[in-house]
Amino acid sequence: MAISSAWLVFCFLFLRHAVVELEASHHVYRNLQVSSSPSEHQPYRTSYHFQPPQNWINDPNGPMIYRGLYHLFYQYNPKGAVWGNIVWAHSTSTDLVNWTPHEPAIYPSQPSDINGCWSGSTTILPWGTPVFLYTGIDPQNHQVQNLAIPKNLSDPYLREWVKSPKNPLMAPTSANQINSSSFRDPTSAWLGPDGTWRVIIGSKRHTRGLAILYRSKDFIRWVKSQHPLHSAKDTGMWECPDFFPVMVNSKLGVDTSIMGPDVKHVLKVSLDDTKHEYYTIGTYNLGKDIYVPDKGQVDSDSGLRYDYGKYYASKTFFDSAKNRRILLGWINESSSVADDIKKGWSGVHAIPRTLWLDTSGKQLVQWPIREIEKLRGHEVHLPKQVLEGGSALEVSGVTAVQADVEVSFGISELEKAEMLNPSWTNPQVLCSKKGASVKGGLGPFGLLVLASKGLQEYTAVFFRIFKGQDKYVVLMCSDQSRSSLNNDNDKTNYGAFLEVDPSREKLSLRSLIDHSIVESFGGKGKACITARVYPTLAIDDKAHLHVFNNGTENVQFTVSAWSMKKAHLS
Numbered sequence: 001m002a003i004s005s006a007w008l009v010f011c012f013l014f015l016r017h018a019v020v021e022l023e024a025s026h027h028v029y030r031n032l033q034v035s036s037s038p039s040e041h042q043p044y045r046t047s048y049h050f051q052p053p054q055n056w057i058n059d060p061n062g063p064m065i066y067r068g069l070y071h072l073f074y075q076y077n078p079k080g081a082v083w084g085n086i087v088w089a090h091s092t093s094t095d096l097v098n099w100t101p102h103e104p105a106i107y108p109s110q111p112s113d114i115n116g117c118w119s120g121s122t123t124i125l126p127w128g129t130p131v132f133l134y135t136g137i138d139p140q141n142h143q144v145q146n147l148a149i150p151k152n153l154s155d156p157y158l159r160e161w162v163k164s165p166k167n168p169l170m171a172p173t174s175a176n177q178i179n180s181s182s183f184r185d186p187t188s189a190w191l192g193p194d195g196t197w198r199v200i201i202g203s204k205r206h207t208r209g210l211a212i213l214y215r216s217k218d219f220i221r222w223v224k225s226q227h228p229l230h231s232a233k234d235t236g237m238w239e240c241p242d243f244f245p246v247m248v249n250s251k252l253g254v255d256t257s258i259m260g261p262d263v264k265h266v267l268k269v270s271l272d273d274t275k276h277e278y279y280t281i282g283t284y285n286l287g288k289d290i291y292v293p294d295k296g297q298v299d300s301d302s303g304l305r306y307d308y309g310k311y312y313a314s315k316t317f318f319d320s321a322k323n324r325r326i327l328l329g330w331i332n333e334s335s336s337v338a339d340d341i342k343k344g345w346s347g348v349h350a351i352p353r354t355l356w357l358d359t360s361g362k363q364l365v366q367w368p369i370r371e372i373e374k375l376r377g378h379e380v381h382l383p384k385q386v387l388e389g390g391s392a393l394e395v396s397g398v399t400a401v402q403a404d405v406e407v408s409f410g411i412s413e414l415e416k417a418e419m420l421n422p423s424w425t426n427p428q429v430l431c432s433k434k435g436a437s438v439k440g441g442l443g444p445f446g447l448l449v450l451a452s453k454g455l456q457e458y459t460a461v462f463f464r465i466f467k468g469q470d471k472y473v474v475l476m477c478s479d480q481s482r483s484s485l486n487n488d489n490d491k492t493n494y495g496a497f498l499e500v501d502p503s504r505e506k507l508s509l510r511s512l513i514d515h516s517i518v519e520s521f522g523g524k525g526k527a528c529i530t531a532r533v534y535p536t537l538a539i540d541d542k543a544h545l546h547v548f549n550n551g552t553e554n555v556q557f558t559v560s561a562w563s564m565k566k567a568h569l570s
């Protein structure tokens with residue numbers, strides 16, 4: 001990755017114009033940094049969720065579309081199944097479903113990233129050139145921000161990248177008071193009508209999470225703003241911030257630099273302390289360069305989440321070919337490190353989701369990209385019928401270990417719903433208390449996926465309806481407590497409240513099942529929950545799928561389920 005003429009061309013076109021000690025927040029397993037030979041039978045490898053052939057992966061980085069080709073970069077350890085030795089691995093795709101691997105795009109090669117190339121984003125410059133801003137770890141283990149550009153813009157695969165000789169472009173100093181161990185993950189930059197670029201970097205001061213703002217006229221010389229774009233107390237380190245506009249009353253996505261009355265802004269942060277993400281919807285004041293969440297938006301760990309299960313370090317990009325904003329996210333394992341080493345890999349990516357602002361303006365909606373439906377094979381359809389309280393029905397005829405399932409429930413007797421205790425404000429806690437085996441009035445009803453023949457193992461994704469003070473409250477849960485006979489796995493239950501009025505709308509659930517992943521979308525994408533599970537019996541062709549109703553009341557349902565074909569992943 002030597003400095004080349006491409007760099008000079010870039011500069012020609014574009015250039016108009018006491019450090020705090022590191023406290024390591026990333027655990028390094030030094031004794032495990034060897035390429036493991038994966039065990040032979042691999043029941044947990046995915047068939048259509050992105051993953052490389054082996055080793056550790058985490059955050060999606062710098063996703064973009066360039067000349068009709070989608071590019072995915074991601075945090076990758078070329079030497080083992082645990083985190084470490086981080087490079088930007090690279091794959092491309094014409095459909096965001098089937099992927100072709102390439103050599104890593106960037107890897108430690110200059111002082112400003114010699115100890116790791118951590119997360120970052122792509123910005124597409126006004127004339128179409130993509131540029132990376134990413135976090136490098138320098139010889140003192142300080143976190144600094146670097147820039148790289150493609151070596152050859154006529155290579156559609158953009159296989160080689162050139163780093164700026166001016167790196168690092170942003171660094172902690174005693175003058176700027178930035179904590180050198182908490183300064184990472186630049187977003188895509190956005191360009192104001194004043195000709196100034198802006199970018200935010202995740203950080204913290206004491207326990208306050210910060211989106212540090214930098215500005216630049218030329219993308220090379222960045223000046224830190226006196227104030228952050230936004231901050232929130234007691235949220236800790238903000239990793240992988242993402243800041244982008246969404247259109248009001250439209251599902252279409254817009255470029256990151258779009259501003260004006262027709263858009264709201266979204267700020268998403270990934271909380272290092274809890275490994276949860278949350279987002280707020282609000283207003284970006286360009287003049288003052290501050291972002292203010294709308295009234296009623298919860299600016300803390302208990303705020304809105306893209307996904308209420310295993311989902312982290314996510315990032316969006318604007319797909320200019322299809323005018324949509326696409327969300328990518330990392331799904332970590334729920335297994336032990338020992339099991340990860342044994343299987344030789346760790347981490348997968350969620351199915352890319354299209355994301356837009358709900359008509360209420362109060363939350364986002366997400367849906368798996370349309371292209372994933374190309375993998376749908378044989379379909380089984382169960383027409384509208386009654387599912388009696390306390391019963392279950394097997395949906396046979398699809399490959400239950402690798403399936404796309406849509407089920408819709410209609411409820412007529414809503415007055416039979418249980419009363420919601422006003423103290424039940426945390427949906428995850430409520431789902432832990434009231435798992436799939438706890439009988440209710442209206443619910444639990446939903447799907448039993450990756451179920452073994454005798455139901456010794458299953459993952460339950462379901463709804464439960466409560467009567468709240470002035471409305472019905474729908475709880476969506478993913479219950480992993482019976483997902484595996486192996487007790488070394490994290491089997492935490494997940495939950496979300498779903499903003500759907502069951503007296504007006506059917507309750508819909510879609511689950512993308514892929515060997516060890518259950519990625520579920522409730523209420524047409526108003527709440528999403530992703531779970532990692534490791535069945536010991538319900539593997540390969542021994543997995544089953546059921547619709548179930550463990551409430552006292554009957555419900556009506558219809559199901560469409562598809563066997564899913566394998567995607568080309570590596």
Ligand code: DQQ
Nearest residue numbers: 075118119184239240313
């Ligand atoms: N992963 C990267 C960091 C980021 C974290 C390191 C989030 O840049 O903060 O692999 O998962």
